[in-house]
Amino acid sequence: MARPLRIEYADAVYYVTSRGSARADIFLTEADRQAFLDILASVVEKYNWLCHAYCLLDNRYHLIVETPHPNLSLGMRQLNGVYTQTFNRAHQRSGHVFQGRYKAILAEKGSRLLEFCRYVVKLPVQVGLVAKPEEWRWSSYTNTAWGVKVPAYLTVDWVLDQFAERRTTARQRYCQFVAEGLAGPVRPEKKPFSHIFLGSDAFAAGMRKYLEARQGMRNIPRAQRYPGRPPLSRLFTDIQAENRLQRNMRISEAHITYGYTLQEIADALNLHYSTVSKIAAAKRNK
Template identity: 55%
Template sequence: MARPLRLELPGGLYHVTSRGNARSEIYLNDEDRLNWLALLNDVCERFNWICHAYCLMTNHYHIVIETIEGNLSKGMRHLNGVYTQNFNRHHHRVGHVFQGRYKAILVEKDHYLLELCRYVVLNPVRAKMVNDVEDWPWSSYLATVNQTTPLKSLQVDWLLSQFDANKDQAIVTYQNFVRAGVGLAPIWERLKEALNNSQFSPLSS
């Protein structure tokens, strides 16, 4: 059976997730995580992507990507393909690291970007891996609140500008916004349902 075609749009905004083969871990140590982040940055520069948020879990990752040139598949092929090569070489393994194709949701930027970025960085809290979002060093949250240096490709200023014109106040408001999302389920449930039901799905109001 032929694979369904993906809708790829110039300026498209996507929530992308990719999981480990047979639910296996895709990061075995911090070196793997740093290597993946460096590769994500390289992919964003090479394929002219803007990254709005990311989160590395244990057996999967989440990224929120804006594709200026409508080339999601090419970039994802490079991201997962090169990481698989590096992972297998470093750990003396062979075979698949990721389970099948990545999954992507096309998102309306004006309506869902803030909710989606919150959803992504709260994943470790929802999974009970940490008690507070700032305790997880492998997401874009700390860079967004100016507690660590962001990836070159991470778009922080645009996100913060949605909260306040003053950056310091915007950070405080963003922090409160993220923590207020811990008990909110509707956007999470809609995102999970879309991811589980299709290889690609538009999220609309």
């Protein structure tokens, strides 16, 4: 079975979800949930993501994330990979935690995305875990609705800006918006192509053209898949040979932000692949 298509570009927004292998629980304790959020925080910081909403259930999680750089796959690999290691170590087990790859739906910023932000935070009520969304600790609802202790990995501004400029008014309207959603269907009505992206008809048309252009993408040179990215020679042109800290930061930038492979970076710097791989791994694990 072919892997689902991944569409990545600067400032893309996604609804992301991943469930447990064989639908088993991926969170057994509160410590598991906190560990996941800690890892999410590190991913958001490292890859410069914006997380607009999230919810951790028992056997799956849901995120609404925006990627200023085309790096969703890189971040998700770290999020699910590091959590798998953490979960297995905590519970003295081995093997897969998640069922296959994550699911990501490309979204247009607008009313449809706002519906999915609501969908994410109302899930604990609609699956019977709690009676009210504010009773569930492991979602972005209370941070967005009340503005109390908003963690660094969560961005509430875009959601609240959809309701009013004044934050008090915006939060009141947000709470009303979520309450109204609880009376409706569990999930927003799907439109054509909703398994790949969601948004307006114009957005859908643009994405169809994008997908058509991507046919045969494997035959297109990697440099052309990231239009506007600087060549490696420019990224490393002002690096002093003895300044390893600066060099290592540029290696991370080339790999994470611009999508260069570790082998391409190694060749450009006349370094061994394993050296570049260790540098990149050290940056990911910080």
